[in-house]
Amino acid sequence: MSVRLVYFAWVRERIGKGSEEIDLPPEVKTVGELIAHLATLGEEYEAALQVPGVIRAALDEEHADHDEPIGGAREIALFPPMTGG
Amino acid sequence: MSVRLVYFAWVRERIGKGSEEIDLPPEVKTVGELIAHLATLGEEYEAALQVPGVIRAALDEEHADHDEPIGGAREIALFPPMTGG
Amino acid sequence: MTVAARMPDEAAHRVDVRIQAHDFDSAAEIAALTAGRADIGAVVTFTGLCRDEGGRLAALELEHYPGMAERAIRAIATEAVARFSLQGILAIHRHGKIAPGGNIVLVVAAAPHRQAAFDGAAFLMDYLKTDAPFWKKEHLKDGGTGEWVSAKDADDAAKARWTSAQ
């Protein structure tokens, strides 16, 4: 399954791009498993995702915990804790 | 001792004037005693001050409880609970 | 200490209190409180307006005790600045006849962070409601003069939370 990944703030800076399409390996079922999978894709991903606990995620623009199933989400966002307001 | 009394809102309306100068009888030492004294001065004062507990007072523009001594205050204000804001 | 040396400190904790019959311009007041400063992070404003009470009211008439009104609000505002480390506070309270939809009171509190600004404005309003010498009388749409507005127990309770929380 192909999904669109979008990155923000220092996650984006460290990975070196704002978005990409990837094919999800069949064993990646949850947000946490996706983060663990991405961290194996190279140094830049490792640098961005080295502390998985601080990474926040959204599935199709809705906040999602790490144990949440990705299901049929088309766009998955990964980013640091938010600092708006 | 002569003091200036000022009245506001329904206290003013019931007494029928906004201010007056009166001579304080020597036995009137506190705000509460002043209110009791005024209530004897006629029907309009009685109507204004019939429930002394709701009457608020200020001595020279500072809030004062009923047991507070009038001391050398030059202006004594009597009024209902405030409803600003 | 010279006047020039005192200026920045006074400007940094500005207390501005005005009692007036004419209307106010919230935006101009916010701008004046924050103009030329880059240390303010949060501004909270409270505007109190005249309600028509379901179409019943033609106006509210606000009576006040002129000297004491400014003195009482200034005392509350000064305490708010000290208690919440505000960078500035403004209170404007109108008197006279005010039609539904019209402005009655404006409070503006400025602080480095949002909690202090929220608390400063709420504190000033809670004390102002019970301690500032203003009284509201209703003028009815049917032409009659209505009642003096009664003080609310809820306002005393709102004020009390600032002492119990200490």
Added chain:
Amino acid sequence: MTVAARMPDEAAHRVDVRIQAHDFDSAAEIAALTAGRADIGAVVTFTGLCRDEGGRLAALELEHYPGMAERAIRAIATEAVARFSLQGILAIHRHGKIAPGGNIVLVVAAAPHRQAAFDGAAFLMDYLKTDAPFWKKEHLKDGGTGEWVSAKDADDAAKARWTSAQ
């Protein structure tokens, strides 16, 4: 129910959310929220401004997740209206580069009485701080690019009070 019959009710509980690069005009927004109404008694505004952090900052740059930013703030604003029976709520959040003293965020909450308006604005700000997808990066006066601003535990605590108080 006809559209005409639905209009007053919708107008009575207005939720307006905007994500934009350009500045906002607080006074015009307050006026728009209260225009033509005589049932609003209290309006609370919160304005968040860019601080220079003791002269260190040249600007903050706000990055955001466009679609989700509006969706997240709209969800919080809609909950605030329901929870505090607000008559209207507005949130404007800017993105892009903002200089010290400049506006970042505006919240306006309208209600019949002051406590609901204060609570509505504070609730929206507390949730917005932790749930709206915005990130601040510092640009330094010395020309360098500074750090991404870290999330604060205090902001999580501020949000938590709205669930523990239930």
